[in-house]
Amino acid sequence: MTTDGLLRELLAARARREPCVLATVAAVRGSVPRDSGAKALIFEDGRILGSIGGGKMEALVIADALDTLTDGRPVLKTYPLHEASPDSFGAICGGEATVFLEPQALGECLHVFGGGHCGLALARLAMDCGWHVTLVDDRPDILQGGAAHVLHEGPASEYIASRVWRKNDAAVLVARNFHLDRDALAALLLHPGAGYLGMMGSRKKVRSVLEELQAQGVAPETLATVHAPVGLDIQADSPMEIAVSILAEIMAVMRQRTGNSLRNSLH
16 A cells, blocks of 8 residues: 555544554664555554554554554554564564554544533534534434534434443533433443543432432442533533533543642642
């Protein structure tokens, strides 16, 4: 595969938000299978497009590439291809190759369940902040006015079950009634992994939902991970103010910040 073709595949994978790693032969010495600049794209399921050498070396590169998806940090690693090195894996090409493994940062993603006034405001605000936004609702007429990268029509529980949830995912439940949020929350707790999980509602509603789920067998410590009622206490009133309150809390939680006033950092 040509470099241009590989980079097109990389852009397509990023558009799909499919985790992948770009592997580039950064330097070579002696006899090696591929020269500097050779590239390959490695996907989370172990698929590879292109090649950086084949054989045992490529298998090791794939394994190391998948490891970088865990913490998202790029790695520069040298693979000896000669018997003289204790780190060699039996290759006898006689040289060595240094490979740069670059996990592709997909950025933070917000999943809004419910296309009412607050849900639409939250989706618009998150998009303005550069987040990838998915809006989920079972009403096609509501989605027509939604501002999001992905508009998903259908039950929240089906969408939730279809995904692999990651730390850079935030899910916020702002559906039009108690039952929809309860069922969506149950599905999210059954398919964990998101970096943030919040539910909007009055204290009475929140208590009722959490008590129902606990009665169904959900552990109290699991329910304690839910941010509900959602948002920061800034006396938000309008849908956009509520959106600011919610998104600010999401950022603080996912970026592991306190959310305190920056003025306090001067003291």
